Amino acid sequence: MSDKESIPLASNFIRGIIDRDLAENKFATKKWAGSPGGAAHQAAGHIDTAKIRTRFPPEPNGYLHIGHAKSICLNFGLARDYDGICHLRFDDTNPEKESQEYVDSITEMVHWLGFGWENGKESNLYFASDYFEFMYQSAEALIMGGHAYVDEQTADEMRINRGTLTEAGKDSPYRNRTVEENLQLFREMRDGKQADGSMVLRAKIDMASPNINMRDPAIYRVRRAHHHNTGDTWCIYPMYTFAHPIEDALEQITHSICTLEFEDQRPFYDWLLERLAEAGLLAHPLPHQYEFARLNLTYVVLSKRKLIQLVEEKHVSGWDDPRLPTLAGARRRGYTPEGFRLFADRIGVSKADSWIEYTILEDCMREMLNDSAERRIAVLDPIKLVIDNYEDGKSEDCFAPNHPLKPELGKRTIQLTKELWIEREDFMEVPSKGFFRLVPDGLVRLRYGYVVKCTGFEKDAAGNVTVVHCEYLPDTKSGTAGADAIKVKGNIHWVSTSHAYTCEIRMYDRLFKEAHPGEGERDFLDDINPNSAHTITAQLELALKDAKPSDTFQFERHGYFVADRKDSLAGKPVFNRTVTLRDAWQK
């Protein structure tokens, strides 16, 4: 953890709730048997040593993105700060959409972000599907308590009878079956004696409730589908509404944090848990649900549907395309876990819908990368500079610090020769106002080398500058006595043409050109930035040839770059531009 992350965090409403709960000793008697379970199981346990328990509960039906990172940092961060534990729990109650591939990917990315779910010997990695038996028993308990019934209406009939936002619903004709009949039918559902979709188990609450979620929500459906975890053991599966509160309760979660759209479901969450506590299946204290506003980022789409569309219609190269806001893509782009954690802290948590400016994320990455990335030299758009008064064939050591803020990281040598590559934009035949780099008859310092004076230049038939000529001033070499006798404002980087690694670099920019892709009547695909990626051939200092996949560097005066983790070969890395340096001059 860096100093930046040890700065006291701004308070937020969830921390306020936790502070109050802890002050009231709300969980002082809560037990934990070392594994998830109901009242009977937990009763045999000890007082929970975890002060609070939170959980990150993804459905393994897609890849994690930056929005998830906010939730992950929130849940795991809270557990860390309050001496608690955060579980990683896969909410896998819909087998038709879920798969092991997603489980693996999600697990990997949560770890990558820097969080763990281990607590001593306990792994606290769970699957909702491991609780199917308990959920089934809970459903029977509900039936026996007169709180659930088997409904044989079709999906369409159910929808029609649910009413509207302003009109009450109508009771199902099957609503008043006897407990015995309900139990028998529910068991038939479980035993495969009822067809898919022919009936559902519904909670029996109030078809006239102004909250539509309380109008007898479906809690179990018949679905013959192979489950990635339970195989073909079940042909009935619980709905999220029913399953999630039970998952939280079995894991002794204290603070169940989700996004705003679940707010309407909280009454059912509490209703269900109370019923199961009455039935003796669960013990108090029961978990509570709290909702926060999901992340919206400008110039980015985070909806699962749109992300899938971008990938399937090949607008990007895949789920880990460096331009995508998926965590896999961000990692390939060179975004770092530290940067994401800083970002999460910086944007805060509240219940107000908000749009975070994309530059906030970029700034967080710059901030952490500035601290961690070693410096290297890269000429991205090379033109030749010839030092006419420099000896042919001579090669001279120049010393460049690996990190200006961390002298302990040492220096490396780079070779200066008569012919160099410099940046095309560092020379101007007719300088614009305020330009202080190379101009005819002007002085500029070759960074870590000599001060040179521009003596001329050559152009091709098209009028493009091809070669710049200069003469060096012998007594001005960096690091030698008197080097600063001649002051120059300009300072440009360079790479010897005979000591260069010619390399492919992917220059990435934002995927969308509009702050709010697809806003209003527009199709979000029409807002795609046609210049979000282009590949260049650059001249890099030789040391970069040995970069390992995922190594990050600051290419001085340009930005942060990472050796692509997929396409880099040993001795032949290719780089992705993570983010540029801030540039007051460009503005």
Next chain:
RNA sequence: UGGGGAGUCGCCAAGUUGGUUAAGGCACUGGGUUUUGAUCCCAGCAUCCGAAGGUUCGAGUCCUUCCUCCUCAGCCA
């Protein structure tokens, strides 16, 4: 038009049971340092808290009315 939420500086976001000059971050604007026009440092940046009334010695914090935005009618999560 029913239920549930939210409205504090360009973007986020703190604001204890009402107490007197409305945190902080990002952005922005000045100035300084600097062999990255980077980093870093210093300073400035809401007489005002969606609007209008009201209660009070005193309100972003309480009351009333209004406005705007988000969200809910899957056998998805």
